[in-house]
Amino acid sequence: GLGILGSAVVALVVLAAFKSAIISDxxxxxxxxxxxxxxxxxxxxxxxxxxxxxxxxxxxxxxVEHDVNxxxxxxxxxxxxxDTTDENDGPGNHVGVPKASWSDFTSYFGxxxxxxxxxxxxxxxxxxxxxxxxxxLNNGIILSAIGYADTHDADYNLRAYNSLKNMALGNIxxxxxxTVPGYWVTVAFVDKWGRKPIQIxxxxxxxxxxxxxxxxxxxxxxHSIPAFIVLFTLLQVF
Numbered sequence: 001g002l003g004i005l006g007s008a009v010v011a012l013v014v015l016a017a018f019k020s021a022i023i024s025d026x027x028x029x030x031x032x033x034x035x036x037x038x039x040x041x042x043x044x045x046x047x048x049x050x051x052x053x054x055x056x057x058x059x060x061x062x063x064v065e066h067d068v069n070x071x072x073x074x075x076x077x078x079x080x081x082x083d084t085t086d087e088n089d090g091p092g093n094h095v096g097v098p099k100a101s102w103s104d105f106t107s108y109f110g111x112x113x114x115x116x117x118x119x120x121x122x123x124x125x126x127x128x129x130x131x132x133x134x135x136x137l138n139n140g141i142i143l144s145a146i147g148y149a150d151t152h153d154a155d156y157n158l159r160a161y162n163s164l165k166n167m168a169l170g171n172i173x174x175x176x177x178x179t180v181p182g183y184w185v186t187v188a189f190v191d192k193w194g195r196k197p198i199q200i201x202x203x204x205x206x207x208x209x210x211x212x213x214x215x216x217x218x219x220x221x222x223h224s225i226p227a228f229i230v231l232f233t234l235l236q237v238f
Contacts, residue, residue: 001175001183003043004136008171010039015165026157029164124199131206135235142232143170145221178236185237205238 014032021028055074062071109115135142144163148170153159190198213220213231220228 001180004179005172005175007036007040008168008175011036012165012168012172014039015161015168019161022161023155023157026160029160032164124203127203131210139171139174140167143167147225174233174236178233182237202238206235209235209238 011032014035015022018028018032022032056065058071058074058078061067061074109118143166148166153162186198193201209231213228213235220231
């Protein structure tokens with residue numbers, strides 16, 4: 001959620017930096033989206049650094065590296081709340097653990113009691129991705145549809161700048177009102193409510209809101225923009 005908010009803020013800052021250039025020549029928008037896209041590499045590089053330097057989990061050490069001594073040492077260090085390093089960090093005791101195979105996969109998930117968990121989880125994620133990215137990637141279109149991103153400036157370049165600025169501001173507002181609170185409400189309550197109940201609640205509410213917004217899209221857009229914004233924000237929350 002904070003990453004989504006950060007991307008909208010970066011877009012707004014880059015647009016502000018190029019304001020005079022865009023008003024003089026609208027083709028400078030090309031530089032803006034390239035810079036915004038490039039900025040997305042910065043947190044990726046940071047995450048890559050920490051991933052390369054973080055200690056491996058005992059399960060990885062045992063199952064992939066087959067080093068039983070190191071895995072045992074990592075578990076003991078974790079349970080004792082001490083450093084993950086140990087004097088036994090030299091050559092480990094490597095054992096011949098058989099590697100997992102497709103036959104293991106099919107024999108395990110071929111049983112309905114196991115397969116239904118994988119199927120239900122993957123299909124839920126698939127359905128969520130369609131809704132989440134479908135809405136998120138089209139925020140600009142939604143903002144234009146309700147008239148928020150539209151401007152009526154006579155100068156074409158100024159109109160382009162203001163339209164993009166309004167989209168960036170609209171994304172910030174949507175994220176602050178919907179996306180970020182939705183993430184952190186879940187963080188706060190997921191252990192109390194349970195993962196399945198909170199997921200089912202989210203899907204049920206999303207289904208209802210999508211049906212309402214889909215059936216009444218034009219009437220909402222034409223007669224009740226505030227109601228449209230409230231429903232759209234609730235989509236982001238859930």
